[in-house]
Amino acid sequence: MANPTSSSFAYQWTYDVFLSFRGEDTRTGFIGNLFNALRQKGIHTFMDDQELRKGEEITPSLSNAIQESRIAIVIFSENYASSTFCLQELVQIMECLNHKGKLVWPVFYKVDPSDVRHQKGSYAEALAKHETRISxxxxLKAWRSVFEAAANLSGWHFKEGRYEYEFIEKIIQxxxxxxxxxPLYIANYPVGIESRVQKVKSLLDVxxxxxxxxxxxxxxxxxxxxTLACAVYNFIADQFEDLCFLANISKKSVEHDLVHLQETLLxxxxxxxxxxxxxxxxxxxIIKSRLCKKKILLILDDVDKLMQLEVLAGGLDWxxxxxxxxxxxxxxxxxxxHxxxxxxxxxxxNHEEALELFSWNAFRSKQVNxxxxxxxxxxxxxxxxxxxSLEIIGSDLYGKTELEWKSALDTYERIPHEDIQKILKVSYDGLKEFEKEIFLDIACFFKGYTVSYVINMLYSGRGYAPDYAIQVLIDKCLIKIDQCYVKMHDLIKDMGREIVRLESPSKPGERSRLWLSKEILRVFKENKGSDKTEIIMLHLVKDKEVxxxxxxxxxxxxxxxxxxxNARFSRGPSALPKSLRVLKWCAYPESSLPADFDPKKLVILDLPTSSFxxxxxxxxxxxxxxxxxxxGCKLLKEIPDMSGTPNLKKLYLDHCRNLVQVHDSVGFLDKLEFLTMDNCTSLKILPRxxxxxxxxxxxxxxxxxLASLPEILGKMKNMWELNWSGSGISCLPFSIGNLVVFLCAK
Incomplete structure (x- = not known):
């Protein structure tokens, strides 16, 4: 079956480069050297090797090669204009520039660009001859027009006295x-995108x-x-020196602040x-001074505050x-x-586009059954x-019987058209209970995180592997995995959060999940919590006293x-619930957990830069x-007996500058996989x-x-990196040979 991604905004080029040239001028010299250099670099290049071209019409195979080449390099040599075949070829190349997004580079080989642009010298003579025999x-007008248009494009001028290999190397680079x-990912079925790309492209005036x-x-x-911005980016990217796509700015400006976005842009x-x-x-x-001379393409995606524009793209003169x-x-x-x-x-x-998009999702075909x-x-x-909505409903109905369709659509029709929330909730209602839990967790907390992080947090927090549920959510188009990140459309995220809000519209403390800082702080201050709450994630914009x-x-x-x-608490909690499985508290204010806390269910304890x-x-x-x-726990001086943590896999102690001693029991944690103690400058005693x-x-x-490493007992076959660079270790124990595979950095 045909797939709509074959349209020009997602064009799959057959060749990287198409070479247009006058054979008798350059074939055995410059063109041969250029073609060979391109081929050696693995650049798939089309060069018409036919010595004599008969007639003026371009063959279908050559026409296809022009259309299917990403870059056309036109070598304007002294006798280029004398070939009507070359002129027809140039016309078609320039047509592709307008309609297919092709990149065209002129090379003025031992000719003056102004001769080509204004048809002077040998170009004037050649066109004059053509006029005598072509009615x-x-x-003729088209030939003159394409000469002017092509000569106005950015390219290269090769003059006598230069080394060809240096000139060719610049082209290759x-x-x-x-x-x-x-290219950026656009969509599985980008129906209707191409016409919208053309409208944006006309505004851009590239x-x-x-x-x-x-x-x-x-x-x-x-x-x-x-989706449209990504398609436009792919269509015009080759026209610019450098590119930047800053995605999800509204979210990232909260999580990382605007300085981080400026640094990413640079x-x-x-x-x-x-x-x-x-x-x-x-x-x-700095941005203005570094970019004011560069021709760049910058996409600022999902901007929701004026300040974001002012610090990332303040003015045209930037x-x-x-x-x-x-x-x-x-x-x-x-x-x-702005x-x-x-x-x-x-x-x-429109109706036709919507029907096609729905058909691709519901039938995996362009045509509706x-x-x-x-x-x-x-x-x-x-x-x-x-x-x-078309994607979600279509995927939900895929493979179902007509009777099931009618039953589902009877449900859809009871939902008001303007209420997008309810339309999206139909897909949610079709999930099993544990799938709903995972979906709501992702909607409220984990959009934009890596898949590995989400799986680890949900497995640790829920106590069961979420992999199957995540795959169900992917199948139902509720989430997508893009380059290892969990993606969820804003409306789907809002739908999930609204479901949680409606659990208790006026009392946040009686909801299953809390993510809004204002509501969390109010619940904390007024002690309005309840046994309904399962997850709280408090992320303040800046380090704020609570x-x-x-x-x-x-x-x-x-x-x-x-x-x-990013929150400063003057005191820690007087109690923690025994149900707690994940505690991640940056700058935890106490030296220990509450005395009566039973940590038997705790899977992750993450207290960086704290007083612990x-x-x-x-x-x-x-x-x-x-x-x-x-x-980063600066008050931490020793790691005590850890024999009570038999399932510990990861122990991170980096930047604990006052840490002196690690208990011997750590050396016998038989499930430990990661042990990091970088920059523990006071560390003297490791397990013997x-x-x-x-x-x-x-x-x-x-x-x-640190002066020495522990004695290694038994074969440690899983070790793949041991790094003690910059430490005080001057000699290794004889038993270091028990590290079967290791990387020693010194």
Whole structure:
């Protein structure tokens, strides 16, 4: 079956480069050397090797090669214009430039570009000869037009006296740079995208290099703004020196602040990989000074605040001539406030497009099954042109009988058209109970995280593997996995969060999940928690002091996951629920956990940069604990007896600068896989013996006070990295040979 991704915005090129040239001028010299150099670099190049071309018409195979080549390099030599075949070839190449997004580079080989542009010298003579024997004035006009258009493109000029190999090397470098760019993922079935790409492309005016343009793409959630921006990016990317796609700005500006986004922008556009700007006011002039001479393409995706635009793309004068900035947002007024005059509102799919998109999802075909046509039109009516709704409902009905379709659509029709929340909830209602739990967890907390992180958190917090449920959610189009990250459309996320909100609309403390900082802080301060709450994740924008009731967690008898970041609590909790399985609390304010806390269910204990010291907990009795992170705990001086943590797999102690001693029991944790103690500058005493058969890596870099390694008992076959670079270790124990495979960094 045909797939709509074959359209030009997602064009799959057969050749990287097409060479257009006058054979008698350059075939055995420059062209031969250029072709050979391209081939040696693995660049798939088409070169017509026919010595004599008969007639003026281009053969179908040659025409296909032109259309299916990503880059056309046209070598304008002295006698190029004398060949009517070359002229016809050039016309078709320039037509592809306009319609297929092809990149065309002129090479002026021992001719002046102005001779080509204005048809002077040998080019004037050749065209004069053609005029004497060709009566088709339109054809002659077209030839003159394409000479001017091609000569105005950016290219190379080779003059006498230069080394050809150096000149060719520059071409090779530029070709490699362009073809190595990876296109962005668009959609499985990008129906209706191409016409919308053309509308945005007309606003961008990519052909003009005399100005900088900002274009805003706006519309409701789920209408396809980001999808359209990705398609436009793929279509025009080759026209720019450097590219940057900043995705999910509204989310990332909260999680990482705007300085991080400025640093990412500079990394992508000028290669500044380790820049540390410090603050946005410092970043603004740096971005402007580094980019004001570069022709770049910048996509700012999902902008929701004016400040984001002001610090990432403050003005047109920030960027070099020919640059284009594309902004996607739900807020049209935001674009107006920033002075963006060229805007495009993403249109819903028309009836034909909606029917095709639905058909691809419901039948895996462009055409609707005739027996389902009437009932399919019912779906189109209720989806009202929203691509996300068509995808979800179509996938949900795929493979079902007509009777099942009618039953499902009877349900859909009871949901008001304007209420997108309820339309999306139909897919949620079809999930099994444990699948619903995983979906709501992802919707409330884990969108945008890596799959491995989500699986680890849900497995640790829920107590069962979420892999199957995640695959069900993928199958039902509720989430997507893109480059190892869990993706979820904003409307689907909002749908899940609304389900949780409706558990108790006016009392947040009686909901199953809490993620909004204002609601969490209110519950903490007023001690309004309940046994309904299972997960709390508090992420404040900046390190903020929190006033709270230390007894706020006592009522939460079913709390399984508690995460606290960027918050300063003057006191820790007076009690923790026994149900707790994951505790991640950055800057935990106490030296120990509450005295009456029973940690038997705790799987992850993550207390970085905290005041934790094991005070009153010198003998750890955490039988379920698999991960312990105490990195950056400056008051921590010793790791006590850990024999009570038999299932521990990960122990992170990096940057504990006052840590002196690690208890001998750590050397016999037979499930331990990761042990890291980088930059523990006071560390002197490790376990005397080590028999960690599961250990995979051990980091001791910059442990300057550490003089020796433990004795290695038995064969540690799983070890693949041991790093003690910058430490005080001067000699290795004889038993180091028991490390069957290891990397020693010194």
């Amino acid at each position: 088709d004035k339109d054809k 530029e070709v490699s740079k362009r073809i190595n760019r990876s 052909k003009s290099n005399n100005a900088v343009h900002m274009v805003g793409i706006y519309g409701i959630g789920g209408i396809g703004k980001t 990394c992508d556009l000028v290669g500044e990989k380790h820049i540390n700007l410090g603050n946005v006011r410092k970043g603004i002039p 960027f070099g001539s020919g640059s284009r900035i594309i902004i996607t947002t739900r807020n049209r007024h935001l674009l107006h406030s 002075g963006v005059k060229r805007t495009y509102e993403v249109e819903g799919l 005739p027996g389902y046509l009437y009932i399919s039109k019912r779906v189109i009516q209720h989806s009202n042109g929203l691509p996300l 006033q709270w009731n230390v007894s706020a967690l006592e009522k939460m008898e079913n709390l399984k996951i508690l995460v606290v970041e 010291t094991f005070n009153n907990q010198l003998n750890m009795k955490f039988k379920s604990l698999m991960e312990l992170n105490l990195s 013996d080590m028999n960690l058969t599961s250990l995979k890596l051990m980091y001791l870099s910059n442990c300057t006070s």
